[in-house]
Amino acid sequence: MIEARGLTKRYGEKVAVEDLSFTVRPGVVTGFLGPNGAGKSTTMRMILGLDQPTGGTALIDGRPYRELAAPMRHVGALLEARAIHTGRSAANHLLALAQTHGVGRRRIDEVIELVGLRDVAHKRAGGFSLGMGQRLGIASALLGDPSTLILDEPVNGLDPEGIRWIRDLLRGFAAQGRAVLVSSHLMSEMALTATELIVIGRGRLIQETSVADFVRAASGNRVFVRSPHAAALAEMLVREGATVTAAPDPAASLPPAGAPGRQPAAPLGHRPDPTLDQASAAIGTAETIEVVGLASARIGELARAGGIALHELTPRLVSLEDAFMNITRDAVEFTNAAPAGIGANR
Numbered sequence: 001m002i003e004a005r006g007l008t009k010r011y012g013e014k015v016a017v018e019d020l021s022f023t024v025r026p027g028v029v030t031g032f033l034g035p036n037g038a039g040k041s042t043t044m045r046m047i048l049g050l051d052q053p054t055g056g057t058a059l060i061d062g063r064p065y066r067e068l069a070a071p072m073r074h075v076g077a078l079l080e081a082r083a084i085h086t087g088r089s090a091a092n093h094l095l096a097l098a099q100t101h102g103v104g105r106r107r108i109d110e111v112i113e114l115v116g117l118r119d120v121a122h123k124r125a126g127g128f129s130l131g132m133g134q135r136l137g138i139a140s141a142l143l144g145d146p147s148t149l150i151l152d153e154p155v156n157g158l159d160p161e162g163i164r165w166i167r168d169l170l171r172g173f174a175a176q177g178r179a180v181l182v183s184s185h186l187m188s189e190m191a192l193t194a195t196e197l198i199v200i201g202r203g204r205l206i207q208e209t210s211v212a213d214f215v216r217a218a219s220g221n222r223v224f225v226r227s228p229h230a231a232a233l234a235e236m237l238v239r240e241g242a243t244v245t246a247a248p249d250p251a252a253s254l255p256p257a258g259a260p261g262r263q264p265a266a267p268l269g270h271r272p273d274p275t276l277d278q279a280s281a282a283i284g285t286a287e288t289i290e291v292v293g294l295a296s297a298r299i300g301e302l303a304r305a306g307g308i309a310l311h312e313l314t315p316r317l318v319s320l321e322d323a324f325m326n327i328t329r330d331a332v333e334f335t336n337a338a339p340a341g342i343g344a345n346r
């Protein structure tokens with residue numbers, strides 16, 4: 001478990017991390033997100049005692065890293081810049097680490113097996129591919145059988161098999177009741193791996209939440225509904241404050257454009273005294289509607305209360321990437337210039 005309280009790091013005038021507080025709990029994978037330069041690596045380095053905070057504290061299992069009697073048993077880390085002696089074999093690299101940390105030889109074979117490096121364990125690490133190097137880095141992190149893992153961009157440059165392997169490893173590790181803090185710029189991968197999120201920008205906490213809530217909040221309450229009585233349902237929903245539009249749906253039996261009853265152009269919004277007949281008119285005979293402003297659970301309850309059958313009730317969620325881009329837009333330090341035309345910036 002990791003607890004950061006008021007963590008701050010300044011490099012001269014530059015504030016890399018400012019008053020950052022969060023908790024990385026056991027039993028879940030926590031994604032650490034932020035645009036380039038947000039302060040993720042600096043934060044991880046402070047947690048691991050590699051950088052001295054200017055202010056605040058970072059605790060692992062209740063103690064600062066430097067006060068842990070057997071740090072490798074508490075935390076294993078893979079930081080972006082890997083320090084592997086290229087002339088040593090994987091097994092010798094792990095042996096050197098094990099000897100300086102009082103870890104038994106048997107554990108070396110276990111972690112080599114665990115990360116799938118058995119066939120190359122006695123080959124020079126300098127000749128390793130990027131993926132093999134990452135596996136060796138993870139083997140080093142796992143050596144002390146730690147209760148917490150910290151990984152900075154572990155899937156960078158890995159092939160799909162390697163990415164999936166790390167995903168399964170981290171989820172399995174968390175399922176054993178251990179804590180995992182992992183940073184990545186690959187949002188689609190993060191969405192599959194993490195269940196909790198810490199999002200920072202310009203060194204400050206933006207959100208500490210679950211992936212599901214983060215995506216839900218960024219999506220707004222947008223729900224796709226299919227019902228044979230969509231117009232009647234629309235009336236009820238508008239009365240409750242929702243905005244309703246006929247949703248394009250190839251399966252819907254919409255009359256041809258211009259036919260009486262099909263006027264979906266203007267969304268139905270909440271009005272103090274809505275002319276509810278207009279609601280049905282605007283939805284026409286559409287069976288599919290998009291509802292903004294009410295949660296799907298509420299829509300389901302209202303439909304049930306009104307005796308209206310629902311054939312589909314689907315919250316429309318944005319991707320984690322879209323949610324991240326929206327929420328960190330103002331916290332981006334380095335932005336790309338908009339391409340001026342074909343061939344620009346390429």
Ligand SMILES: Nc1ncnc2c1ncn2[C@@H]1O[C@H](COP(=O)(O)OP(=O)(O)OP(=O)(O)O)[C@@H](O)[C@H]1O
Nearest residue numbers: 011014015016034035036037038039040041042043
């Ligand atoms: N040793 C240093 N001296 C001065 N500034 C530094 C130092 N280390 C980091 N910084 C600055 O602190 C800020 C945070 O950097 P950090 O590497 O922690 O961000 P990050 O979120 O890990 O970025 P990335 O996603 O690009 O890896 C950046 O503006 C960086 O330039």
